Amino acid sequence: MLSPQPPTDALVTPLIPGSGLLPLAFDEVTLTFRQFSPLNGVSLRIASPGITAIMGPNGAGKSLMLRLLGGLIEPVSGQVRFGEQNRVPRGHIGYVFQTPVLLRRSVKGNLLHALKLAGVARPERKERASALLKMGELHHLADNPARSLSGGEKQRLALLRALACKPALLLLDEPSASLDPQATFLIESLVSRASRAGVKVVLISHDQGQMGRLADEVVFVHKGRVLEQCPADVFLKSPESRQAKAYLSGQLLLD
Ligand SMILES: Nc1ncnc2c1ncn2[C@@H]1O[C@H](COP(=O)(O)OP(=O)(O)OP(=O)(O)O)[C@@H](O)[C@H]1O
Numbered sequence: 001m002l003s004p005q006p007p008t009d010a011l012v013t014p015l016i017p018g019s020g021l022l023p024l025a026f027d028e029v030t031l032t033f034r035q036f037s038p039l040n041g042v043s044l045r046i047a048s049p050g051i052t053a054i055m056g057p058n059g060a061g062k063s064l065m066l067r068l069l070g071g072l073i074e075p076v077s078g079q080v081r082f083g084e085q086n087r088v089p090r091g092h093i094g095y096v097f098q099t100p101v102l103l104r105r106s107v108k109g110n111l112l113h114a115l116k117l118a119g120v121a122r123p124e125r126k127e128r129a130s131a132l133l134k135m136g137e138l139h140h141l142a143d144n145p146a147r148s149l150s151g152g153e154k155q156r157l158a159l160l161r162a163l164a165c166k167p168a169l170l171l172l173d174e175p176s177a178s179l180d181p182q183a184t185f186l187i188e189s190l191v192s193r194a195s196r197a198g199v200k201v202v203l204i205s206h207d208q209g210q211m212g213r214l215a216d217e218v219v220f221v222h223k224g225r226v227l228e229q230c231p232a233d234v235f236l237k238s239p240e241s242r243q244a245k246a247y248l249s250g251q252l253l254l255d
Helices: 062-069 107-117 122-135 151-164 181-196 208-214 232-237 242-248
Strands: 024-033 036-046 051-055 077-082 093-096 169-173 200-204 217-222 225-231
Touching: 024 062, 036 062, 036 217, 036 225, 051 062, 051 181, 051 208, 062 169, 062 200, 093 151, 107 122, 107 151, 122 151, 151 169, 151 181, 169 181, 181 200, 181 208, 208 232, 217 232, 217 242, 225 232, 225 242
Parallel strands: 051 200, 051 217, 093 169, 169 200
Antiparallel strands: 024 036, 024 077, 217 225
16 A cells, blocks of 8 residues: 655755755764864765754764854765765755844844845745744744743744745754743754755754654764664664763763
């Protein structure tokens, strides 16, 4: 029997399919700050579509890996590849930081600006911004200053802004850290919707419940090394490494 096809969702369907950027690959990537190398010869292949979660203790190197994927920093040695190419496909990447950085404009103004930068024609911008706000349940706040939004609303706006340019790759750094369950649910719904529409998602989270709900695959990082990569349900139920077992059970890891 054929499995049901996901509904097409024009608002978040990427301009090029996320699968076109796969595999996302780190080849012997090293990052060094002065004498310290938080990533040292990291190799990784993210080959499957859907949602990949990067998990690991504080300071493991997760955000640095995400920044490398987003082209915000460059490796000292090694390379990051996107399918066949080793140039960062900047116009096709949406990035949401842990602490959203919003412009001193209205909620809608932030989206209109992003749409303008993405090259969307003026008549289409208003319509798209309204539809995005509705999708993110922020339409009633459209004219409010973005900086007056609550934490959950700001994070949602940052996510809508990232989705506005119809990215093929969506990078999320702890998108719902310190949000309540309802705000978290809204973020997760948007992320799932984008993923179902063909956006490749890589996100960082410490929230095991969220990983169980969202992630297809987990990459576990510890002290700048990838220790495990496997389907999320396998990782959450039976992690292999001593470090992942300790991390998931909330134990203090000293080495
Ligand atoms: N610009 C920098 N200069 C020096 N050290 C840095 C710099 N950026 C990151 N680091 C160090 O690299 C290590 C990894 O940082 P990273 O932010 O990737 O950790 P993380 O796994 O995302 O942690 P968390 O879960 O706390 O966000 C940390 O020890 C951090 O202090």
